[in-house]
Amino acid sequence: MDDITAIYYKKLKHSSDALNTIFLEEYHGFANKEFLNLTTKQSILLELLNANSLTNNEISNHFSITPSAATQLVSKLEKKGFLKREINVNNRREIIVHLDEKGKEYNQIMANFELYIIQKYYSKLNENDLENLVDLQQKLYNIATEIQQKEKK
Structure with missing residues (x-):
């Protein structure tokens, strides 16, 4: 690695961290406390499920984690009311994961937040x-x- 690359990396990291701090402060104004306690994986899973339902195996594959870890991830969100699980009527050994009310609310708030960030910053x-x-x-x-x-x- 040359010195120039390291200098640019440090400048990029500094500005990226500063921008993320600004966006995080903005996010705190949008989200309720429960949403602020979500992990990155939990947030990503909620966003993935916004498009369609997934099986436990699909979740496991997406995150490159074991099916057991995927089950734990889903269980934590299910206990908090973000997700619900149902048995696939076509394959009783398969569990299908859907958004529950809090998961839908989370995705609506995220959509509003993204629009806000786009209008306030990216539109410039x-x-x-x-x-x-x-x-x-x-x-x-x-x-x-x-x-x-x-x-x-």
Whole structure:
């Protein structure tokens, strides 16, 4: 690694951390206390279930965790009223996970929060800047996934 790359990384990390702090402060104004206590995996799972229901195995595969860990993840959210589980009528050994009322409320608040952030901050960037931001983020993501795949082999 060269010194220039390290300097840019540190600048990027500093600005990214500062921006995340601002967004987190904004989020605190939107979310109730119970939502603030969710882990990253729990939040991601709630967002995934916003699109459609998933089986325990699909959740396990998505997070690259064991089925037992997926069950624990679902159980914690189910106890808090965010999710509900049902037995698949077509395959009684399969459990289907759906959003419950708090999960739906969480996703609605997140949708409102995202719109707020877009209008307050991202709308100040022109289309070219937005396109560059997305392109660079995608490039970095592609590099990271490629390296991870090589390391797994």
